[in-house]
Structures are given as C-alpha cells and as structure tokens.
Amino acid sequence: MTPDLNAIIANLIEDLAEIQESKQSQMGYRRAAHAVLLLEQPITALIEPGADLPVIPNVGPKSLRVIKDVLETGRSDTVEAAVDASGQRTAIDWRRARRINFLSRARVIEALEDPRLGGPRRADYLGDLQMHSDWSDGKTTVAAMAAACVERGYRYAAMTDHSHGLPSAHGLTRDDLNRQRAEIDEVNQTLGDRFCLLAGVEANIGLDGSLDLTAAELGAVDLVVAAAHAGLRVPGDQTRRMIAAVQTPGVHVLGHPRGRVRGNRHGIEADWDLVFEAAARANVAIEIDGDPARQDLDHAMARRAIDAGCVLALDSDAHAPMELGFADIALAHARLAGVPSDRILNCWPLGRLLDWLGRRG
Ligand SMILES: [Zn+2]
Structure with a gap:
C-alpha cells in the first residue's frame, strides 16, 4: 500500500x-x-x-x-x-520513534475495504474478547455493553474487567468476580440464544511474570486475558517475564503485549519471537488491541506472531459502548498482516471458541 x-x-x-x-x-x-x-x-x-x-x-x-x-x-x-x-x-x-505503525482512521477504512488484502472482514468478526464495564474502569454496565455488542451484530463477547492487582482501575476481588458472574448469567438469560456473554477477566502481569489471581480464580472464569500495566518503561529485556505469563496455566490471551502508547512509550522490550513461540506452544492467543493509542500489536509484529504459529485475538479494549468500534483498528492491522480468519479467535463460531477455551461439556 x-x-x-x-x-x-x-x-x-x-x-x-x-x-x-x-x-x-x-x-x-x-x-x-x-x-x-x-x-x-x-x-x-x-x-x-x-x-x-x-x-x-x-x-x-x-x-x-x-x-x-x-x-x-x-x-x-x-x-x-x-x-x-x-x-x-x-x-x-x-x-x-514511538509513533511507528499507528494507523490513521483513513488507513483503517482503506485496509478494511481493500480487496487485495487477505484476512478477516467486518462480517467475519463475531465478537469482542476484551472490554470493560463499570465493575472496574469502564463507563457503563455489563448489560449496556452486552446490548451494544448485540446491536453490532456480534454472536458473543467477553467481559474482561481488571483484577484486583490493578487498584488504579478498581480491579475486582474474587468476591466481585463471583457477583459479576451472577450479573453476566442474568444478561445471558435475558438475551437468550442469539448472544453469549462470557465471564472473563483481565489479569495483571506482575514484574516477575506472575499473575495477581490464583489458579482457582483463573479457573473460575471463562476467559483470561493476561496483560502488563507496570514496568512498561523499564529499560532492558523482559522476555522471561512475558514467557512466564504465557506459560501460566489458565491464561488464554496475552493482552496488549507490548504496552506501548502512541508518542509516549515503546512498552516492553523483549525477544518477541521467543515470546510468540512460547505462546504458540502454550496455545495462548496474542492480542491486537484496537485502542487507537495502543494498536498493540501492530501489523508488522502480528505477522511475526503468525509466523511463530500463534492464534490471535482482535479486541477493542472498549471502556464504553462507542469504543467497541476500536475493533476496526485491530481488524485493519490483521488484514495488513494478512492473517487468515482461521487464526483469529473472534472469527470462530461460538462452539469452536468454547472448545478452545476448555469451557464446553
Ligand atoms: Zn489493560
């Protein structure tokens, strides 16, 4: 292009x-x-x-x-x-140096519409696997986020509020997670068969690569996004930290892997090809976070993750219904990277996704 x-x-x-x-x-x-x-x-x-x-x-x-x-x-x-x-x-x-491979809105639209690019189209995108509600730092309720997903034509989505290791985002305790699960069950009952809201969590990756939730807590939710929110400006290699995170049993997705912010920080330095290989072996998906200021991974890095054998998750990281549209940015990066839909969790039918999450039967 x-x-x-x-x-x-x-x-x-x-x-x-x-x-x-x-x-x-x-x-x-x-x-x-x-x-x-x-x-x-x-x-x-x-x-x-x-x-x-x-x-x-x-x-x-x-x-x-x-x-x-x-x-x-x-x-x-x-x-x-x-x-x-x-x-x-x-x-x-x-x-x-910190604004490389951030797409303009026009380029996102071009990438979504360009027939020469392979990869997923909007219609292939069946649901968002990272979004937040007012249980943590989102702006609105679980029910409102689910309704906005239904309006966008999604078949499913995962509510992934922050866990308690991130007090700045009002992270959820184990008790909160249980109470939120009851609310998610109610939403699912109301919406019936046309939509499935998964109970997820965005677990926080500590500086040593450990998560802020126990194995039992991780096992109690449908989908675990693990993401780093500290140590993102520390110079020096953090390959071991990220490999430890993806090797933690119960983790499904490595969220906004680098932790970069447009014009502001590069995020984590690591031998990413080694991290991607470890993720592929552990069957952990690598996320393209579509938040305009994150775009993390970008298309060049996403290509490397695909070459290492990873599957990807394309998420909006929405904190309000309007922000669900950020999924377009993740889709655009995936198309620019030529990622086939078959390698993208969000393009899988619900049954296949649940099987992969280990949540069926
Ligand atoms: Zn996050």
Whole structure:
C-alpha cells in the first residue's frame, strides 16, 4: 500500500505542537493533528484536481502548509526547520520513534475495504474478547455493553474487567468476580440464544511474570486475558517475564503485549519471537488491541506472531459502548498482516471458541 499520508501529516503537526511555547498554540496544533488523524478519507482523495487544499475543521494555515509540503515532497522541510530552531530535536526524535505503525482512521477504512488484502472482514468478526464495564474502569454496565455488542451484530463477547492487582482501575476481588458472574448469567438469560456473554477477566502481569489471581480464580472464569500495566518503561529485556505469563496455566490471551502508547512509550522490550513461540506452544492467543493509542500489536509484529504459529485475538479494549468500534483498528492491522480468519479467535463460531477455551461439556 502507499504510505499513510494522513498519519505522516498528523505526526508532523504533532511535532509542531510539541515545540510550541504557549499552551494555546500547542492545543491548536494538537487539535489539527487529531482532525487529520481522524479524517475518513486519505488527504489525496479530498483534493479536487487543480483546486486548493481542502478546508478541514480545526486545521489552520500553518498546518495546511505541512499538508502541502507532504503532498509535494513526502516530508516537511518547514517542520524540520522549526524543530531544529527549537533546539528540541532529540525530544522530537524520541516521540517519532514511538509513533511507528499507528494507523490513521483513513488507513483503517482503506485496509478494511481493500480487496487485495487477505484476512478477516467486518462480517467475519463475531465478537469482542476484551472490554470493560463499570465493575472496574469502564463507563457503563455489563448489560449496556452486552446490548451494544448485540446491536453490532456480534454472536458473543467477553467481559474482561481488571483484577484486583490493578487498584488504579478498581480491579475486582474474587468476591466481585463471583457477583459479576451472577450479573453476566442474568444478561445471558435475558438475551437468550442469539448472544453469549462470557465471564472473563483481565489479569495483571506482575514484574516477575506472575499473575495477581490464583489458579482457582483463573479457573473460575471463562476467559483470561493476561496483560502488563507496570514496568512498561523499564529499560532492558523482559522476555522471561512475558514467557512466564504465557506459560501460566489458565491464561488464554496475552493482552496488549507490548504496552506501548502512541508518542509516549515503546512498552516492553523483549525477544518477541521467543515470546510468540512460547505462546504458540502454550496455545495462548496474542492480542491486537484496537485502542487507537495502543494498536498493540501492530501489523508488522502480528505477522511475526503468525509466523511463530500463534492464534490471535482482535479486541477493542472498549471502556464504553462507542469504543467497541476500536475493533476496526485491530481488524485493519490483521488484514495488513494478512492473517487468515482461521487464526483469529473472534472469527470462530461460538462452539469452536468454547472448545478452545476448555469451557464446553
Ligand atoms: Zn489493560
């Protein structure tokens, strides 16, 4: 595919935001970058032949100049000169290194629609396997999240609130998990055969790779996503930590494996091919988390996971019904990586998924 120009432009405008001295102009550039990142069409499709640059709400003349530069040369000498003049080249390069392989909204839509790409289509996506409710840090109830999934045409989903090792996200105790299970059972009764809500949990991976739930607690839920939320900026190799996590009996999915955040952190350093091999051996799925600021794994890493023999889970990590749409971003990465639907848990019929989870019979 051609370069993701909208992402390139948004990143350059963000660079300008970073070097502004006044809060106000910083905000202005951030809004402009965001507007470009969220455009539904590639910038080239918005320009009529022979016409001026398009009017984009929140994008002012200085940001338009960046767009013009990129359209003409693929880069922006204006931005590079401003960065050099600011004396902040090192800080900007640091941020740039943390914005690699994040897709713009337009590129996500292109990837979903491009018939040349293999991989899952929206219609193949039968359910989300990581989402949160107000039991932990989500914004709404279990029932509201389930209803939103039904509205999206899903056949199933897993409620995966945080476990107690993450107090900052109001993680659930064992008692909470039991009470939530009763609520999930009620939702399932109300919805009948057309939809199945699985009782899951997002267990926290400690610095030594151990989880914050006992074997009995892990065994009591239908689906365990294990994910790291600390030690994500620690320099040095964490291969052993991640291998220990995927080898823990009861774990089904390694959630947002790197723990990266756009423009902010790389996340965990590890020999990922070794981690993926260990996950494949342990039959643990590797997640593509579709949260726009995470996109973790990205398509390049997802390809490596597939080559190591892994299955994948494509999840929204939604904390509100609207955010279920983040699954599109995970789908786009899977399509760009050419992942066949057969290797994606969310594309399996419920019976096959339950068999794999060890939850049937
Ligand atoms: Zn998480």
